[in-house]
Amino acid sequence: MADKTVSADSGSTLKTLVNLWPYMWPSDRPDLKARVVWATFYLFVAKFILVGVPYFFKWATNALAGDNAPLPPLPDFLLGPVMLVIAYNVVRLVQLGFNQLRDALFARVGQHAVRQLAYKTFVHMHNLSLRFHLERRTGGLSRIIERGTKGIETIVRFTILNSLPTILEFALTAVIFAIAYGWLYVLVVAVTVAIYTWFTVWASDWRIGIRREMNDSDTDANTKAIDSLLNFETVKYFNNERMEAQRFDRSMQRYEVAATKTWTSLGWLNFGQGAIFGAGMAIVMWMSALEVMAGTQTIGDFVFINAMLMQLSVPLNFIGFIYREIRQGLTDIEQMFALLDVKQEVVDQPQARPLAVSHGAVEFRDVHFSYDPARPILKGVSFEVPAGKTIAIVGPSGAGKSTISRLLFRFYDIQSGSVLIDGQDIRDVTQESLRAAIGMVPQDTVLFNDTIAYNIRYGRTDASDEEVKKAAELAQIGAFIDRLPDGYKAMVGERGLKLSGGEKQRVAIARTILKAPPILMLDEATSALDTHTEQEIQAALDLVSRGRTTIVIAHRLSTVIGADEIIVLKDGRIAERGTHLALLRKEGLYASMWARQREASEAEERLRIARESDDLGIVTRRRTAEV
CATH class of the missing domain: 1.20.1560.10 (ABC transporter type 1, transmembrane domain)
Structure with a gap:
C-alpha cells in the first residue's frame, strides 16, 4: 500500500x-x-x-x-x-x-x-x-x-x-x-x-x-x-x-x-x-x-x-x-x-474452524500465485509431504522457494489451487490454529532486544525455566549460555546483534523445539553460516525434525542429501523431483547445481589448504632462521 x-x-x-x-x-x-x-x-x-x-x-x-x-x-x-x-x-x-x-x-x-x-x-x-x-x-x-x-x-x-x-x-x-x-x-x-x-x-x-x-x-x-x-x-x-x-x-x-x-x-x-x-x-x-x-x-x-x-x-x-x-x-x-481503514488482505472465513492435526501431512495442489498479477511466481505447483517425512525444495534464486513457506503460513492467499494440511484447506481454518501447528527456523533470525530466556520462551510463553533450559541443550546452545556471566538473563541486543550468526540460529532452533509443532519449516536456515557452524546447526536441525513433517528450503544442496524427496523449482514450476542419487543420475538441473557447488566447495578447500601450507612454510622458515 x-x-x-x-x-x-x-x-x-x-x-x-x-x-x-x-x-x-x-x-x-x-x-x-x-x-x-x-x-x-x-x-x-x-x-x-x-x-x-x-x-x-x-x-x-x-x-x-x-x-x-x-x-x-x-x-x-x-x-x-x-x-x-x-x-x-x-x-x-x-x-x-x-x-x-x-x-x-x-x-x-x-x-x-x-x-x-x-x-x-x-x-x-x-x-x-x-x-x-x-x-x-x-x-x-x-x-x-x-x-x-x-x-x-x-x-x-x-x-x-x-x-x-x-x-x-x-x-x-x-x-x-x-x-x-x-x-x-x-x-x-x-x-x-x-x-x-x-x-x-x-x-x-x-x-x-x-x-x-x-x-x-x-x-x-x-x-x-x-x-x-x-x-x-x-x-x-x-x-x-x-x-x-x-x-x-x-x-x-x-x-x-x-x-x-x-x-x-x-x-x-x-x-x-x-x-x-x-x-x-x-x-x-x-x-x-x-x-x-x-x-x-x-x-x-x-x-x-x-x-x-x-x-x-x-x-x-x-x-x-x-x-x-x-x-x-x-x-x-x-x-x-x-x-x-486499511482492509485485511488475509481474513478468516466466517465459518472457519480450528485446524485439526492428526498426522501433519502437507499438500500443495495445483497452486498458482503471484504478488503482482503481471509477474506470476508459482505456476501450478503440486507436491505432497507425507506425515513424518522430509521434503527439500531447491532451485535458482527467484524460483519461488521462499514463497512456499509464506503460503503455508498463509501470509498471502493463493489465486487458485489449494494448500492442505491433513486434507483441510488452510483457507477454511483459523489463522491462529494454522500457525500454532507450524514451526519456523528462518534464514535470518531476528531476536527481540531482551534476554536469551525471553527469546527462547517466545516459542511457548508459558514454558517453565526447566523446559527452556532443556530446549537450549537440545539446540546445542546450553553450554554457551551457561558460560555467560548473566546466563539465561543475558541481553541479546538490538535484533540479537550481541550474538553470532550460529548462536542466533541455535536460539531460533531452541524456541522451535519449545513450541514442539507437528510441522516444521526450515527456510535456508544455514545458508549464511560457515561450514563448521553449518555442520553443528545441521545436526541440531536433524534432531528437531526427527518424527516431524518437515519442509526444507535450501540453497546449499549438501544440507538436503538425506531428504526423503527433493523438489527442484525453476521459474515457478517443478522441474525435477526425486532423491539425491536419483536426481544426480538424471544429469539435469539438480545435477548441474550440485556440480557447481562441489566445484566451489573444492576451490574453497584448496584455497584453505594453500593458506595453511603458506602459514606452515613461513613458520618453518622462521624457525630455521632462528636456529
Whole structure:
C-alpha cells in the first residue's frame, strides 16, 4: 500500500471527530460517561465564577473611591473594601479549583481513549498482511501510533478544555456587556475578537509552512548524524570525517535559517495580536472613560470593563497555539484512522474452524500465485509431504522457494489451487490454529532486544525455566549460555546483534523445539553460516525434525542429501523431483547445481589448504632462521 498523506485540510475533519467520539463517550463505561458529565458541569461552573470575579474588583474599587454605586447583595461585614478585595481573591481561587477538578476528571477519559485507540491500531497492524508491512516503513507505522495518541490528548486538551471554555467565556462576556453597558460595547468587542481570530489563523497558516521547513531541515540533519554514527567504522575506513561533518553542517545551516524565520514570524504574530486587541481595548476603554466623565458610569465600571477584557485576552493569546495544535492533532488522528481503514488482505472465513492435526501431512495442489498479477511466481505447483517425512525444495534464486513457506503460513492467499494440511484447506481454518501447528527456523533470525530466556520462551510463553533450559541443550546452545556471566538473563541486543550468526540460529532452533509443532519449516536456515557452524546447526536441525513433517528450503544442496524427496523449482514450476542419487543420475538441473557447488566447495578447500601450507612454510622458515 502506498503511503497516504492525510491532512486536516482534506475535508475529513468532521469524520475524524465522529470517529473519535465513541472513544470519548464509551458505551461500555458508564463511569467514564459520568466523568464527562461532571467535567462539563464543572467547566460551566468555573466559567460562570470567572466572569463574576471582576464584579468583586468593581465593588472594591467603588468602595475605595467612595462612589454611591449600588452594592452587591452580600452581608454587611463583606461590603468593606478590604473584605471585597479578599473575596475577589477567594473567588479566583475557587474558580481555579473547579478548573483543576474538571481537568482531573477528564484526564481518565482522555487517557482511556488514548489506550483504546492505540491498542486497536496495534492489533490491527498485526492483522494486516505481510504485503502491507513489506511496503511500509516500520518506523513510520510506529510514529503514526505515537503521533495519533498524542493527537487525541491534543484534541481533548485544546478543543474540549480550552476552545469550548473560551467560546463560553466570550458568550458570557457579551451577555454581561449587552445588559450592563449596551450593544455598542458588544459590537466593538465582537469585531475585535473576529479580526484577532482571523489574523491569528492567517498568520498561523503562514507560519506552518515555515515550521515545516524547519522540521524538514531538523529531520535531515538528524538523519545524516545517525546514519554517519551507525556507519562509524566505514567513515574511519575511508577517512571521511571532514566530509560527514560538512554534510551535517549544511543541514544545520538550513535549519538555522528556517529556525530564525520561525522565531521572527512568531514575533510578528505576537505583535499583530497585541496591536489588534490593544486597539479594540483602547476603543472600549475610551467609550467607558467618556461615560465616567459624563457620570453615567462609575470608576468601578471602568475598572470592571478593563478587568473583563484583560481576562478575555488570556485565552485569546493562545488562539494561534491552540489552532496550530488542534490542526496538527487532527492530522495525526486522521493518519491513525486512515491506518485503521486499511482492509485485511488475509481474513478468516466466517465459518472457519480450528485446524485439526492428526498426522501433519502437507499438500500443495495445483497452486498458482503471484504478488503482482503481471509477474506470476508459482505456476501450478503440486507436491505432497507425507506425515513424518522430509521434503527439500531447491532451485535458482527467484524460483519461488521462499514463497512456499509464506503460503503455508498463509501470509498471502493463493489465486487458485489449494494448500492442505491433513486434507483441510488452510483457507477454511483459523489463522491462529494454522500457525500454532507450524514451526519456523528462518534464514535470518531476528531476536527481540531482551534476554536469551525471553527469546527462547517466545516459542511457548508459558514454558517453565526447566523446559527452556532443556530446549537450549537440545539446540546445542546450553553450554554457551551457561558460560555467560548473566546466563539465561543475558541481553541479546538490538535484533540479537550481541550474538553470532550460529548462536542466533541455535536460539531460533531452541524456541522451535519449545513450541514442539507437528510441522516444521526450515527456510535456508544455514545458508549464511560457515561450514563448521553449518555442520553443528545441521545436526541440531536433524534432531528437531526427527518424527516431524518437515519442509526444507535450501540453497546449499549438501544440507538436503538425506531428504526423503527433493523438489527442484525453476521459474515457478517443478522441474525435477526425486532423491539425491536419483536426481544426480538424471544429469539435469539438480545435477548441474550440485556440480557447481562441489566445484566451489573444492576451490574453497584448496584455497584453505594453500593458506595453511603458506602459514606452515613461513613458520618453518622462521624457525630455521632462528636456529
